[in-house]
Amino acid sequence: MLTGLHVAIIGGDARQLEVVRKLIELDAKLSLIGFDQLDHGFTGASKEQMDEVDFSTVDAIILPVPGTNAEGLVDTIFSNEKVLLSEEILANTPEHCTVFSGISNSYLEGIVSSTNRKLVKLFERDDVAIYNSIPTVEGTIMMVIQHTDITIHDSNVIVLGLGRVGMSVARTFAALGAHVKVGARKTEHIARIKEMGLTPFHLSELDKEVCDIDVCINTIPHHIVTSSVISKMPPHTLIVDLASKPGGTDFRYAEKRGIKALLAPGLPGIVAPKTAGQIIANVMSQLLLELLQHREENA
Structure with a gap:
C-alpha cells in the first residue's frame, strides 16, 4: 500500500x-x-x-x-x-x-x-518498452492497412532498427506473411535477424535495399530515412515513422516526391x-x- x-x-x-x-x-x-x-x-x-x-x-x-x-x-x-x-x-x-x-x-x-x-x-526501462511494443505493433498494423491498397501478406516490408519495438514489429509483420527485411548496425543484431528467419542488412546499405519495398517502418530516432533513401523508393511506398519526435524521416522531401510518410510516436496512447x-x-x-x-x- x-x-x-x-x-x-x-x-x-x-x-x-x-x-x-x-x-x-x-x-x-x-x-x-x-x-x-x-x-x-x-x-x-x-x-x-x-x-x-x-x-x-x-x-x-x-x-x-x-x-x-x-x-x-x-x-x-x-x-x-x-x-x-x-x-x-x-x-x-x-x-x-x-x-x-x-x-x-x-x-x-x-x-x-x-x-x-x-x-x-x-x-x-526494458519492461515498459517491451510491454508498450504490443499496442505499438497493433497501431502500426492499423496504419498500414488504412494507408495502403495491398495486403500485408506478400508485401515487401523494411523495418529499421532491432530495438525493443523494432523486434516486435519485424516479428509480427513476418507472422502476417510479409517479406520482411530488417536494417541494423550491430553485428549481434544482424545475427539475431538471421536467427529470426528474416532478411538482415547493414544500415549503410539502406539506399540499395529500398528499391522494391511497399512499406518502410522506422524505429530509429535519428535522421536515417534521408532524401537520398526516399529517392530510391517506389512512388507507392508508405513510410511509418515510430521514432520519437521529430522522427528519423525527411518528411519535407517525402511530401515533395509524393510518398506518404506518417510520423506516429505515442501509438499506444492512441490505439489502446x-x-x-x-x-x-x-x-x-x-x-x-x-x-x-x-x-x-x-x-
Missing part, C-alpha cells in the same frame, strides 16, 4: 487515468493538476491548480509520457489551463521527491539537475490508452512502493 505517500499527477491523456485509478487503490494521497475539465470524479483524489498544491509535502511528481515541452509546459488534454513545471516548484519539494516521466528533454533534465532531484524515465495506461500504472505502483520504503528507512 502507498498510504502516506503524496503524489502530484500533472497533466496527461487517458493513460494517466489508469495511473490515477491504480494509485487510489493503493491509498496514495493524490493531487490532480490539469484535470479540471475531467467529468469523472475520483474518490480519494483532489483536483487542484498548480498554486494550490503544497509541494513541500509532495513525495513524487508524475508527468505525462512526453514530460514537458522545451519551455516547461505540460500537455493537459483535460484542461485549458497552461501548466508549467518550474525550477522553483521542484526546489520547494522534499529532497527525496522523485519526478517520473515517459521521456525527457533538456529543459526537464536541467531543472531536475539544478534542484538535485531524481528523474525516472519510464520508457528507458487503457492498456497503455495499465502498463505505466503497474510499473509506477512498484516504483512508488520502493520510494515509500526508502523514505521510511531514512526517516
Whole structure:
C-alpha cells in the first residue's frame, strides 16, 4: 500500500487515468493538476491548480509520457489551463521527491539537475518498452492497412532498427506473411535477424535495399530515412515513422516526391490508452512502493 505517500499527477491523456485509478487503490494521497475539465470524479483524489498544491509535502511528481515541452509546459488534454513545471516548484519539494516521466528533454533534465532531484524515465526501462511494443505493433498494423491498397501478406516490408519495438514489429509483420527485411548496425543484431528467419542488412546499405519495398517502418530516432533513401523508393511506398519526435524521416522531401510518410510516436496512447495506461500504472505502483520504503528507512 502507498498510504502516506503524496503524489502530484500533472497533466496527461487517458493513460494517466489508469495511473490515477491504480494509485487510489493503493491509498496514495493524490493531487490532480490539469484535470479540471475531467467529468469523472475520483474518490480519494483532489483536483487542484498548480498554486494550490503544497509541494513541500509532495513525495513524487508524475508527468505525462512526453514530460514537458522545451519551455516547461505540460500537455493537459483535460484542461485549458497552461501548466508549467518550474525550477522553483521542484526546489520547494522534499529532497527525496522523485519526478517520473515517459521521456525527457533538456529543459526537464536541467531543472531536475539544478534542484538535485531524481528523474525516472519510464520508457528507458526494458519492461515498459517491451510491454508498450504490443499496442505499438497493433497501431502500426492499423496504419498500414488504412494507408495502403495491398495486403500485408506478400508485401515487401523494411523495418529499421532491432530495438525493443523494432523486434516486435519485424516479428509480427513476418507472422502476417510479409517479406520482411530488417536494417541494423550491430553485428549481434544482424545475427539475431538471421536467427529470426528474416532478411538482415547493414544500415549503410539502406539506399540499395529500398528499391522494391511497399512499406518502410522506422524505429530509429535519428535522421536515417534521408532524401537520398526516399529517392530510391517506389512512388507507392508508405513510410511509418515510430521514432520519437521529430522522427528519423525527411518528411519535407517525402511530401515533395509524393510518398506518404506518417510520423506516429505515442501509438499506444492512441490505439489502446487503457492498456497503455495499465502498463505505466503497474510499473509506477512498484516504483512508488520502493520510494515509500526508502523514505521510511531514512526517516
